[in-house]
Amino acid sequence: MEATAVTWALLGLLGRRPMSGYDLKRAVDRTIRHFWAASYGQIYPELKRLEEAGWIAGKDAGRGGRSRRLYRITAQGRRALKDWLHGEETRIELRDESLLRLFFADALPAVEGLGLLAARREGYRMMLQYLRGLDDGKGPDPPFIDLVYRWALDYCEWGIEWCERQERRLRRAA
Amino acid sequence: MEATAVTWALLGLLGRRPMSGYDLKRAVDRTIRHFWAASYGQIYPELKRLEEAGWIAGKDAGRGGRSRRLYRITAQGRRALKDWLHGEETRIELRDESLLRLFFADALPAVEGLGLLAARREGYRMMLQYLRGLDDGKGPDPPFIDLVYRWALDYCEWGIEWCERQERRLRRAA
DNA sequence: TAGTGCATGTAATGCGTTACATGATTTC
DNA sequence: GAAATCATGTAACGCATTACATGCACTA
Secondary structure (H helix, E strand, O other), rough: OOOOOHHHHHHHHHOOOOOOOHHHHHHHHHOOOOOOOOOOHHHHHHHHHHHHOOOOOEOOOEEEEEEEEEEOOHHHHHHHHHHHOOOOOOOEEEEHHHHHHHHOHHOHHHHHHHHHHHHHHHHHHHHHHHHHOOOOOOOOOHHHHHHHHHHHHHHHHHHHHHHHHHHHHHHHHO | OOOHHHHHHHHHHHHOOOOOHHHHHHHHHHHOOOOOOOOHHHHHHHHHHHHHHHOOOEOOOOOOOEEEEEEEEEEEHHHHHHHHHHHHOOOOOEEEEEHHHHOOOOHHHHHHHHHHHHHHHHHHHHHHHHHHHHHHOOOOOOHHHHHHHHHHHHHHHHHHHHHHHHHHHHHOOO
16 A cells, blocks of 8 residues: 555554544644654544555444444564555754744844743753653653654754854854 | 745845845755755745745846846844844744654664664765755855754764664664 | 543645646757 | 756646534533
C-alpha cells in the first residue's frame, strides 16, 4: 500500500496496543504531537486504508449504544513497520516563524531585535513547560520513548541557553 | 490583506532590495529554506496579491525579448512588515521522521535502535555540511542574518553531540 | 440536568509541492 | 550548436486542518 505521512505514526502506535481512532488521536497528542501531528481528518480515513491493506484489523467493541471500533496491528503490518524502521530517509522539516522574524530583524532598531530574541527564549520556555506537563509520572517508559522525550526537553533547554548566550553577545557588540 | 505563510518571507526579502520572482525563489533557497521553504507555485501568485494590496510595486524590467518583473516594497508594505515583526506569535512546527522512527525503535533489537540513533547523527552531519556550503565567504552579513545562520550551525552541532551522548548512555545501559 | 468526555466521521478549505509549458539569453 | 541559466507562470495533486454533525455515557 501507498504509505503517507500518518501511516507510520498510526501503525507504530498500534504496534504497542490495540486502540480506537479516538484513542489514537489522544495518543498522538500526548506523545508525538510536537514533532509529528495528526488530526481526525487524517486518522479515520487512514485507518480504513490500513485495514483494506491488511496491515491492521478492526473489530467492533461498542458497549451499549456507544459505538467503538478497536484496531490491532497484524503480522503483515508488523513486517511493514519494521521495514520502514530500517529505511534510511531522515527528512527534517522545520517551519519556524520566530526564526523568520529574527532573520529580518535587521530592519528594526537594535533594542527591538533583542526583544525578538527574548521572545524566542520565552517560546522555548513555554514549550518546555508544556513538555514537562506531559510527564504523567507513571513510572519509566521504554528506552526509546524516553529517549525522544528527553530529546525534546534537551532541545528546549539548549534553545534557552543559546538565546541567552546570543543576547549577551549582541549586547556586548552594541 | 490576508497574510499567509509566504507573505512575510517575500515581503521581508523585498525589504532589503528589489527582486523578481525568480530572484526571490533563489534568495529563499539560499537563505531561509531550511526553516521556511517556498516554491514557485506560491511565490508568483503571492506577488500578485501583494501588489494588489499595495504592499509591493512591480515594474517591467525586461531586457530585449526576455520578460522580467522587478518588485520593490512600498512604504505601506514596510509598515506591515514592521507590524508583523512586532507580533508575538512564535509557532514552531517540526516534522521529523527520524524522531518518529526513534520513538518506535523499542520494537527493534537494541543494536538496530542504536543504528537509528547513528543515522540521526549522520542526518545532522549532512545538514551541517549543506549549511557550510551556503556560506559564500562574501564578507560579513548583517547581525541578525548572521545570527540565524549561526543558529542553524549550532543546532546541528548540538544535535550531533546529543546523539553521541545518547549512544554512549544506551551502550552503557545495555 | 448540564457539562464533560467518549466516539465516529465528513465536507470545505487552505497550504504547498511537483510537474509541466514556454521561450529568451548566455556560456562553453 | 548544445547546455545551462534566466524567467514567468499554471494545473493537478496531495497533505492537513478546521469546523461541523451526531449521539451515548458518566458524574457532579
